Structure formats: structure tokens, C-alpha cells
Amino acid sequence: xxxxxxxxxxxxxxxxxxxxxxxxxxxxxxxxxxxxxxxxxxxxxxxxxxxxxxxxxxxxxxxxxxxxxxxxxxxxxxxxxxxxxxxxxxxxxxxxxxxxxxxxxxxxxxxxxxxxxxxxxxxxxxxxxxxxxxxxxxxxxxxxxxxxxxxxxxxxxxxxxxxxxxxxxxxxxxxxxxxxxxxxxxxxxxxxxxxxxxxxxxxxxxxxxxxxxxxxxxxxxxxxxxxxxxxxxxxxxxxxxxxxxxxxxxxxxxxxxxxxxxxxxxxxxxxxxxxxxxxxxxxxxxxxxxxxxxxxxxxxxxxxxxxxxxxxxxxxxxxxxxxxxxxxxxxxxxxxxxxxxxxxxxxxxxxxxxxxxxxxxxxxxxxxxxxxxxxxxxxxxxxxxxxxxxxxxxxxxxxxxxxxxxxxxxxxxxxxxxxxxxxxxxxxxxxxxxxxxxxxxxxxxxxxxxxxxxxxxxxxxxxxxxxxxxxxxxxxxxxxxxxxxxxxxxxxxxxxxxxx
Numbered sequence: 001x002x003x004x005x006x007x008x009x010x011x012x013x014x015x016x017x018x019x020x021x022x023x024x025x026x027x028x029x030x031x032x033x034x035x036x037x038x039x040x041x042x043x044x045x046x047x048x049x050x051x052x053x054x055x056x057x058x059x060x061x062x063x064x065x066x067x068x069x070x071x072x073x074x075x076x077x078x079x080x081x082x083x084x085x086x087x088x089x090x091x092x093x094x095x096x097x098x099x100x101x102x103x104x105x106x107x108x109x110x111x112x113x114x115x116x117x118x119x120x121x122x123x124x125x126x127x128x129x130x131x132x133x134x135x136x137x138x139x140x141x142x143x144x145x146x147x148x149x150x151x152x153x154x155x156x157x158x159x160x161x162x163x164x165x166x167x168x169x170x171x172x173x174x175x176x177x178x179x180x181x182x183x184x185x186x187x188x189x190x191x192x193x194x195x196x197x198x199x200x201x202x203x204x205x206x207x208x209x210x211x212x213x214x215x216x217x218x219x220x221x222x223x224x225x226x227x228x229x230x231x232x233x234x235x236x237x238x239x240x241x242x243x244x245x246x247x248x249x250x251x252x253x254x255x256x257x258x259x260x261x262x263x264x265x266x267x268x269x270x271x272x273x274x275x276x277x278x279x280x281x282x283x284x285x286x287x288x289x290x291x292x293x294x295x296x297x298x299x300x301x302x303x304x305x306x307x308x309x310x311x312x313x314x315x316x317x318x319x320x321x322x323x324x325x326x327x328x329x330x331x332x333x334x335x336x337x338x339x340x341x342x343x344x345x346x347x348x349x350x351x352x353x354x355x356x357x358x359x360x361x362x363x364x365x366x367x368x369x370x371x372x373x374x375x376x377x378x379x380x381x382x383x384x385x386x387x388x389x390x391x392x393x394x395x396x397x398x399x400x401x402x403x404x405x406x407x408x409x410x411x412x413x414x415x416x417x418x419x420x421x422x423x424x425x426x427x428x429x430x431x432x433x434x435x436x437x438x439x440x441x442x443x444x445x446x447x448x449x450x451x452x453x454x455x456x457x458x459x460x461x462x463x464x465x466x467x468x469x470x471x472x473x474x475x476x477x478x479x480x481x482x483x484x485x486x487x488x489x490x491x492x493x494x495x496x497x498x499x500x
Contacts, residue, residue, distance in 0.1 A: 040073055047074065048081055075101055084134060087126035094125050105134035105159060120145050127152045135162040139195075146175050156183030166195030166218070176200055176223060185209050192216070196249070198224030203234035213272075214243040221249050228287040235292070236268045244273060246288075248280035251307045267293045274298055279305040282315050289321035297325045305344070305364040311372075313365070313379040322361065323386070333360070336391045336420065338377055340398040340432070345373035347380055349387055374412045381419045392454075393425040398432045413439045417451045424454050430461035430494060441474020448481045455482070461494040 035043075047070075051059050060083055064071040074081060084107040085100055087093045097106070108126045127133060127149070141149060160182065167174050177194075179201040185208025192209070195218040199205070203226060206212065215238070220226075226234075235241065248254065273294045278285050285304065302325060304318065335350040343366060350360030363384075365376040381388060413436060428436050437460070443451060460475060475491070482489045 036069075043070070043073060044077055044080055051081060078104060087122065091122060093122040097126070097129065102132075104132070106132045107135040107137070108133055109135075109137040110139065120148055124148050124152050130155060130157050131159060133157050134159050136160065137162070137164045139164070139166045140168045141165065141197075150175065150177070150181070153182055154178075154180045157186060159188065160186050161188055162191040163189065164191075164193040164195075165197055166193070167197055168195065173223075174198060174221065177202075179204055181205065187211060190214065193218070195219055196221065200224055200226065202226060203230045206234040207237055210237055211240060212238050213240050215241060216243070216245040218245070218247050219249045220247065222254075225254060228284055229291065232268050232288060232291040235270060238270070240272050241270055242272050243275040244270075245275075245277040246280065247277070248284075251281055254281055254284060267291055269293045269295070270297075272296060275301040277303045280307065282306045282313065282318065286315060286317045290317040292321075294325060299325045299361045302361045304362070305346075305366065307366040311375070313376055313383075315380075315383060318363075319383045322384075325361075333387055333390055335360075335393045335395070336388065336423075337395040337397065340370060340373050340396075342399045343368055345377050347377055347384070349384075349391070371408055371412060374408065374416055378412070378416045378419070381416065385419065388419055388422075390422060391420055392422055393427070394420055394423045395427045395429075396432050396436065397429045408435060410439045410442060414447075414451055420452065422454050423452050425457040425459070426452060426455055427459040427494065428461075433460055437474045437478075441477040443478060443481065448478075448485055449487065453487070455487075455489050457492055458489050459492045459494050 038046075047060070047063055050063070060074055060081060064074050074083070077083075078101075084105050085096065086107050086109060087096065088109045106126055106129055108123060110123060123138070127136070136153075138149065163182075163186075174197055176198040181199075181201065182205075185205055187208065187210065189209045189212055191214040192212060193214075193216040198221050199217075200223070202217075202224075206215075231246070235244075268291055270292055274296050276294065276297055278288075285306070299322065302322065306313075306315075332351045333349045337346075337348045337350070339346045339348070344364050345367065346362055346364040348360055348362040363380055365373070365380070367373055367376060440451070458475070458479070479489050479491065
């Protein structure tokens, strides 16, 4: 039997299927057809659908055990079906690799690991077939596994396209990946994910990995710190990079001093980048953002989370970077959401379309005291003022299980609220109502219209749509004052949704 020649198939079977499915059921004649009579190209489409639906590239094992024809067809189409041999900790690797065809790529994984000890020998045995290994996915590397695994991975892997290495539960000092890791570079590498493992040699590694599409650096420890200028330089050759994630372990993962944006003649352009996630201190991102241009970065795929060591937040280059991102018109950002959680505060801005929140971005500050969270949000919103001019709905949220901090100066809340002059709908979470209601109820004189001057709808808890508030409730004082100022505010229950 010769290998299938798909170019000789005269019928577009997909078009034929679409035509049949569009016909009335009664007008279709169904001759008796067995699966053995289907053209090879149709069988390959069925096989491909089955493998992808199963979610595992090794699911082709089932197909090759059906019959000799299927077995030959599968092995004759390794690229079409993306055939890979899965070598895991539950696989007898040394025997398996001599059963299946030797031209098939190898996927090395410890996903199903249930015990320690000898199983690492099977993983190492698979990694020794360097010309065939196309994917490596090894999580939760133990202390005694570092030596054998990293030793075998010191030479080139020319077929490798995806690698994921992680240490989830650190038990001691994690050894660093050196400049000889994977031979120093992997020209065909498409995706690199490192979790909790220091890789100070990464900049040189990236300079030789030009095909990279996705780079994720999770939980970067102090021993793996890479200066922002070195990081940018290493990214400059990654013209295909679409997804970038840089997450530091904590604020202690940084040196005491970080250089602050030296003069640049030109920025490094990352022409394909569409997704960016950063978690670390603001000084690092300031020095990183001022050095790059990302013409395709969508504002809805930008996630910035800062951990702060100071009281003053100064992020002009971060704001400028957001402004330079590909984004909807600023006036289309209609919805703002501020979250006050037990260990962070966040401001998120969205374009609202019906009941959906799309095309937004978020900046988060990690801290644990409510007064500091309000201060950080006020500083962030001051610097984001150009994005707030069109916001018409403001949601204030808080962790239900977080204890209140009652000694908040009303002036702090008012400084924050004044930054939203166009808000027409305000939704206050039940947990925040005891803190914010007295602030609004205490407004007098000209201040009544200085805070939320465009407000038309107020959503708070414990308001039945047909009920009334007690006269002693501070919200009554606020709504009465607005009524007297010819700018009435309608009350709604917290759960009632106000559209744009």
C-alpha cells in the first residue's frame, strides 16, 4: 500500500459535507456506507478530530490497534496528525521507544507521577534521545531530581519546540540553570515556561532562540534576577514573540537599587507582542516599559500588578506605555471597577457592551491596610485621569471576609471619588456600605455637587425596589441634598444591574 496522495482526491469532502447538512432531511438518500469505504483523506480528518477532542497527542495509540490499514495510515501521516510518543513516569520508556517507529517525536512529561525514586530514570532515558525530543513538561522537580535532569539537558535539543520546567514547593535553594542549559540556545523553540527556577543566563539563551512565540517566567527568585535593561536587550531579537509573562516571587526578589530610565535613543520594538503580564515592583516595570514599543499589544490583554515598598506611587512611564498600547478609544472605556481586597487593591477599566465587559486593563497594588489601598488607588487614578473622563459606571467591591478598618478619614474617600466626574451609576458592595454611606451623607454645601456631579443611579444593599430607607440612614441625607440641588439620585438594590 502506497502512502496516501492527498493531491489526487478529486472531491472537496468538507464542501460535500456542508452541502449535505444544508439539505432537507427527507431529500437525502442514505446508501449503506462502511467506514472502510471512506477516502483516506476523510479518515485522516476523522483521526485528527478524535486526537484533538481527546486532548492528548498520544491518543493515536487507540487508532493503530484497530486494523493494519489504520495503523499504516496513521504512521504514514505523522505531521498531519502531530504524532508524538509520550514518555512519562508511568511509562516503561526504554521498552516503549523501541516498539514505535523511531522517527516519531518524543514528548517527555512527569504529569502522572505518583512516586519518587527510580521513575526519574525513565525520564532521563527519554531525554537522552535529544534528536527526537520535541516537548518537555516537568513540574514539581524534587531536590534529588535536579542533578540527573539538569545534567542530561546540558546539550542541544534541535527538535525541541516546547519546554516547561517548574518547582512548585521549594524545599531549599534551587540550583540555577546555567549558560550550557539545552546547549545554550534552541533555534526551533516556540514556548518556554520556567516556574520558580533561577535562570540568570536567560538573556544569552534568548538571543539564540529567535522562533520563540511564548515566554513565561513565573515566581522569579532573587537568585534569578535579571535587570530590566538586560531583559529588554534579550527580547529584541524575538520578532515572533506574542505572549510575555514576567512574575517575580516577591518584592524581596529585587536588589535594593534599580536604575531609573537612562536616556534612550530608540525603543526596542516587539512587533508581534499581543499579551503582556507583569507582577513585581513598579520601579522595575517603569525601567522596562520605557525601553519597549509594542504596536500590536491589545489593552485588553495587559495585566500589571505592582508590589510596593514606598508610600508614593510614581509610574509615568507605565501610564505612557498603556497609552501607546493598541486600545479602544479612551472615551469608550465606560466601566471602572475598584476592588479592595485583603492583600491588594485594583483598578480595572473596561469597554462595556451590553452585559459583557471587554477590552479592558487592570493595575493592581499589593498591600494589606485599607487606608494604604485607598491612597494607592487615588495615586493610580490621578495618573490614569485621561482614561477616566468617559467612565459612566463605577463599581466598588471588597472581600466579604476582610475585617473593616473603620478609622478612614473621609477626605481620603473624597479625594478618590472626585476623580470620576462622569459617573452616572455607582454600585457600592454591601461590605463597603458602612464605610462609604457616612462619607456621602456628610456632604454639605458646594461639596454635594463636587463629588460625583453626574450621578443618577446609586446601587446599595438592603434596598427593596419598592421599599424605603429609614430617615436616619446617611444615604437619605445624600439623596435629599441632591434632590434639593436639582440633581436627584435614584436608589436601586445592589443586585440590580444598570446598563450603559
